[in-house]
Amino acid sequence: MSGPAPSQLQPSPPPTARVAPPEERRRRLSRPVAFASLAVVFVLFMAASSAPSPLYVVYQQEWHFSATTLTTVFAVYVLGMIGALLVLGALSDHLGRRPVLLSAIALEAVSMVLFLTAGNVGLLLTARFIQGIATGAAMTTLGAALSDLNPAHAPHRAGLVTGTAPTFGLGLGSLGCGLLIEYGPHPTRLVYVLLLLALVVAGALLSALPETSLRRPGAARSLQPRLRIAPHLRADLLSLVPILIASWALGGLYLSLGPSVAVGLFGLSSHVVGGLVVTLLTGPAFVTALALRGWPVGRTLAVSATLLLVGTAVALTGVEEHSLTAAALGTAIAGVGFGGSALASFGTLARIARPAERSELLSVAFVISYLAFSIPAVIAGIAATHAGLQDTFVTYAATVAALCALALLAQRLRATRTPATGGVPQA
Template sequence: MSVESPDVAPPDGGAHRAPWKGAFTCVAAILVLFLAASSAPSPLYVIYQQQWQFSAWVLTGVFALYVFGLLGSLLIVGALSDHLGRRPVLAAAVALEAVALVLFLVAGNVLVLSAARVLQGIATGAATTALSAALVDLEPSRGRAGVVSSVAPLTGLALGALGSGVLVEFGPAPTRLVYALLLGAMVPAAAVVALMPETSLRRPGALASLRPRVAMPAHLRADIVPVVPAMIATWALGGMYLSLGPSVAAGLLGLHNHLVGGVVVTLLAGTGALAVFLLRSRSASWLLAPSSALLGLGTLMSLAGVVEGLVWLSAAGTLVAGVGFGASALATFGTFARIARPHERSEVFALANIINYLGNSVPAVLGGIAVTALGLRTATEIYAVAIVVITFSALVLRLNQVRAQRRAAMAPCG
């Protein structure tokens, strides 16, 4: 997996600092940090719900506000770092994330919590596309960028949820400590951004790039369209675990330890991160079909475990789905890292994230409404079955595409 070499130049076109040893690793660590911060509230939702007495649809609404803020950020500033450079966008994102974390620290009601999640979504949207593009800029020929762009978000989601769960269960100030630690971690992140080399040539069009739009470059459609159904299914499953997972564990499986809320997310995202690492040498096209199959099978197993009250079966299903989750993320970001040209990387990664997070948020909100109207068990069953249908539809579409490609390859010989 390779990408063409990027144009690396400072904003003013003068002499630039060469990437220092460890720059790639530090940028990857910041990506992990942002995603860890985004999943940290998941184990806390049950506590917030108990303290402030709000319904399930409000819970998933708060979760979705983060995603909507993120989507708005992607639509407006997703391509901005292609014009201004990576560093200015990242510096603004770190500062906004710090403000969001301060709001989490002082939150005493749903309104403040919602404001914090919106700001966090905006910061994460601005950061993830610039960070993903910077990773490709810094590693143009080794093929690591696609792998790291896949594994870092999943690792961050797993670490954020698990770390938050541990602190909630065993640490003091369960709704404060995790945010204080994350706020402290933003200080070295800001230092890294200040010291990192600028990897993107400044070019005109920054104001025009702020016009909200979702565009798929025509020359990339043949590569992008086949992965869209798998992206939707993957992140719909992630949305289910991040928003309703702790509630399902407590309400349907009888697991009331707050650490379990973090473990639920970690089983999915952590297994996904491990799968990315183990499957990193496989091509994106090879991974599309088996990742869809594993996602569907794992979701069915987890659903069976919930229905029968079997914790071990639900956990095993989550592990299987996690492998599919990671393989699908690797196939997606590997494809986008391979095909995007240097001047369009930020825009292309913004498109990928828009697709992912629409799949992540819309089903989660509908799931929360269904929980309020139909009950947790019925809503969970409907949600899981819908994911299975989308997943196996993606599998069928991919297999049909492979057959069509084989027929086209054999046609000249016929």
């Protein structure tokens, strides 16, 4: 049997790609290696973003600040991220993917140095804000670059990575940091040293990344804060908004107050448990996204919304009844819904956008997600200071459950309107 044609082994670059001279191509990563490297860097950024979560309790004990301050530290990261998404979201469409990613790596490294030297809340806030800017600049560029390098034989692989990297990275960062706090030396320093070393390696990889986006004018104009969606993409994005809000609001609850709930309501003082609280949500999310990658979009969204609702309700019952088993089980069930919704949502957006629209569309989706991720968490932090942790958690979880019900209704209406799209597989 004859093998594949040479053109099948080496796919031609997309129309927007810059063709490098021969001497430059010899120094660049191959397309498969570049794709894998981008996926690893995506996970690294997400792991770095969740690593401080188990440390919040440590900082709170050392510096004696309130739950309101704790969630402010959490939210200032999202503020920096959203600012970067609004201002820098389309920059790589004009300057190229590699320069923007290398700049994001450098800025992330600066934030790690600030974390290492932080001795008060002010420096911690500054570090988180800079980290948010770096992550926001990187996320849409990574998503666009992955789509640019998507293998021809697996057209939905970029969407799979974009949908699974956040959940896998968030779980890895929180659990890994929890283990280092509990068993390693220098609990507020070691994790940042390791992340800084990983960023150096990531910078070396990205410096050899093949450029896939043609430089074009309008870079300065693209920095004007805006949320623009091409008209033909608006209906698809709007149909995904309820489940994006429901799932990421739940994620914000666990990353901001989850470790505090484990300590304050269940008396679990181990820092590993603080990391496990987040991993119980994000671990099943990652596994689910891998398992459901071949499912039709409509079915995945409907099942995900249902499991988000059921899981949140079970976790809520566990907290009210002081049942650790029920709270953990509900978190894991909700994690399955979280993973499915991330896969279907971001996989759909990565697939339907044209190359020149990818950064902007992903920026809008990430802004929606991270607003849902942060604003309710800040309100919960303020409420916890005045009304107590348990009442705050119960009210927050009940609100998320209502949002999940709304998301389920939205997906059923969407399936009724466009039944033909429900059979399109995601991967």
